[in-house]
Amino acid sequence: MCKTVDALNALKTQLQDPNNVLQSWNITQVNPCRWSHITCNNENRVARIDLGSTGLSGQLVPQLGQLPNLQHLELYDNNITGSIPYQIGNLTYLLSLDLYMNQLDGDIPDTLGNLKKLHCLYDFTSFVFFSR
Numbered sequence: 558m559c560k561t562v563d564a565l566n567a568l569k570t571q572l573q574d575p576n577n578v579l580q581s582w583n584i585t586q587v588n589p590c591r592w593s594h595i596t597c598n599n600e601n602r603v604a605r606i607d608l609g610s611t612g613l614s615g616q617l618v619p620q621l622g623q624l625p626n627l628q629h630l631e632l633y634d635n636n637i638t639g640s641i642p643y644q645i646g647n648l649t650y651l652l653s654l655d656l657y658m659n660q661l662d663g664d665i666p667d668t669l670g671n672l673k674k675l676h677c678l679y680d681f682t683s684f685v686f687f688s689r
Contacts, residue, residue: 561603564620565589572615572637578608602626609655610634622647628674634658646671653677 562584569582581593590597596605603624614636621630622644629652630645637659645654646668653676654669669675 559587560623562587562589564618564623565592565595565603565606567618567620571618572613574611574613576612578611578613596629598626598628600626604650605629605631607631608635613637617642617645619644621645624648626650628652629655631655632659636660638662640664641666641669643668645669648672649674651675 565582566584569579572579574580578594581591582589583592586592588601589595589603590601594607594611595603596607598604604626605628607629609631610633612635613632616639617632617637619642621627621642625648627648628650630648631653633655634657637656639661640663641656641661643666645651646666649672651672652674654672655677
């Protein structure tokens, strides 16, 4: 669970949060399942990060790739800049990646090809549906 808390804290540290939506993300609480905008599975592992339309800005962090049970990463309609870290390709259970309506640039990392369960990728300006 420490790697999970460290990864989420790295994201929180990198993002500007003018609306205090990440206020409950307290690293002294070792169970992030009680944090707002986090949903966990039955094994108390982070399965969803839902931070769409929350007024966040900043950049994504490579540590997101250390959330092995993550199925949904929703960060749409914010002001996130920079590129998508290639470590996102480590999220082998990821089903949807929603990053549209941000200020992302650069190429979509080739490592996203490792995401065999990914059905929906909402990237910079478009929607891609994968049928496997």
